[in-house]
Amino acid sequence: MKRIGLCVVALALFTLLAAPAMAGETLDAVKAKGFIQVGVNQGLFGFGAADDKGVWRGLDVDTGRAIAAAVFGDATKVKFTPLTAVQRFTALQSGEIDVLCRNATRTLSRETSLGLNFCQTNYYDGQGFLIPKKLGVKSAKELDGATVCVLPGTTTELNAADYFRSSGMQWKPVVIESTPELNKAFFAGRCDSLTSDISQLAGVRAVAPNPADYMILPEVISKEPLSPAVRHGDDQWMDIVDFTVLAMINAEELGITSENVDEMLKSKDPKIQRFLGVNAGNGKALGLDEKFAYNIVKQVGNYGEVFERNVGVDTPLGLERGLNALWTDGGLMYAPPFK
Ligand SMILES: N[C@@H](CCC(=O)N[C@@H](CS)C(=O)NCC(=O)O)C(=O)O
Incomplete structure (x- = not known):
């Protein structure tokens, strides 16, 4: 009996000790302060720039908002730190920001020497x-x-x-x-x-x-794969940022938009049910609400919507999808299975 008792105590202790490590340092810190601090460009039209009313806009800005929607179910729980090219990586290393969404190219030396992890590319450039x-x-x-x-x-x-x-x-x-x-x-x-x-x-x-x-x-x-970046050593946070961008891509693949996402909750397609959290599992695995992908799409949009709104052919930038089209349209945007 004594031995079983000891085992139960040991197991309980292990679970207790293991819990914070699993929860992840950055997610805990972000939840405690109630918002995500995102490093963005100081003024790069289409990617990160404040408009004349002081509202931040751009593809990178929307990526930051999507992470807030995933974590808090509220895309407004985000603050932006404008950074120059020279300042950006130090701001991430020092913990001044939680994630860098600032037209930063993923390279070998940045991943290794600077101790960063780049997540899913949100714009393939050159x-x-x-x-x-x-x-x-x-x-x-x-x-x-x-x-x-x-x-x-x-x-x-x-x-x-x-x-x-x-x-x-x-x-x-x-x-x-x-x-x-x-x-x-x-x-x-x-x-x-x-x-x-x-x-x-x-x-x-x-x-x-x-x-x-x-x-x-x-x-x-x-080749300039522009990608959000996080610090080395917090795999859970990396997964959250990675799967936030991938959720926007996957939503486009599945034909889910900010307009039809509520309708899509009634879909009989198991892929859509799992993706939108109607069938549970993905949220828990990431340490997030089961509705994380729903919240991203509902509040920010799928990748195509975010692209067209910020940099697409109808914006002053007038950029074609090109490499940033879905793989089914000859581009590089491809999401792994959400299961
Ligand atoms: N993608 C490249 C270039 C990124 C970059 O910072 N580009 C400059 C322009 S060449 C920029 O964003 N300037 C806007 C600013 O610094 O406010 C990298 O990661 O090094």
Whole structure:
């Protein structure tokens, strides 16, 4: 009897001790303070920027809201920290923010040396060149000897150096740390070209004095999988951020939108029932409410809705889905089974 009693006590202790580790440090901290602190861009139209009423908007901003919808059932329980390219990873490492949603490219060195985990990519991008049409070139191969405006602390600088070296061309980088200053320098004619992620070039051109005077050259010189990032060491939090983005993609795959999600609760399709938490399991496994995916779609939308609202063809950025289309439409957006 004594031995059984000891076993029961040991088991209870083990469960008690194991519980906090399973719950996850970040989720506990976020629940205790009642909101999620999200690191975003300071002012990148379409991805992270405050509008003239001070409301944060963008694909990355909506990703942050979707995480809040998943965790709290309330997409408004989120605060945004605007960060420069140079500040962003330190802010995550130091715990100033809980998650970074700031057009950050997933790379090997960032995952390892910086101690970060990148989650599901929310925008597949690539680097390109913006030029004034009056420069008279049609291809990046004609940029030999060009002065190129470039932001430090990004993947951009190294990509450009690699591109010019491997193409046997010379270039003169003009490195400016502040994006507004960098753009100003380009529009003032200090550089022949501005190089950056193509989505960002589209944003810069959209707010140019005369957008029609500028063009993006056809070459895409790098791969820039822009992805939310979290700190190493908290797998549960990584899973939550990962499956939040994947839930938006999966909703689009299943034809579930913010408009029809209530109707979809009545679906007889077991995939939809499991996804929306009508059949339980997924929520508990993540440490979230069974309605986490429902809340994301209802309050923020599926991936296609979020894409079109922020960066799609009907926005000033005017971006096609391209690589960001669902895999069923020839793109790279693909969600694993939600079971
Ligand atoms: N995706 C690249 C570039 C990200 C990046 O920070 N780009 C600059 C423009 S080249 C930017 O977002 N600027 C806006 C700002 O700093 O406010 C990376 O992760 O290094």
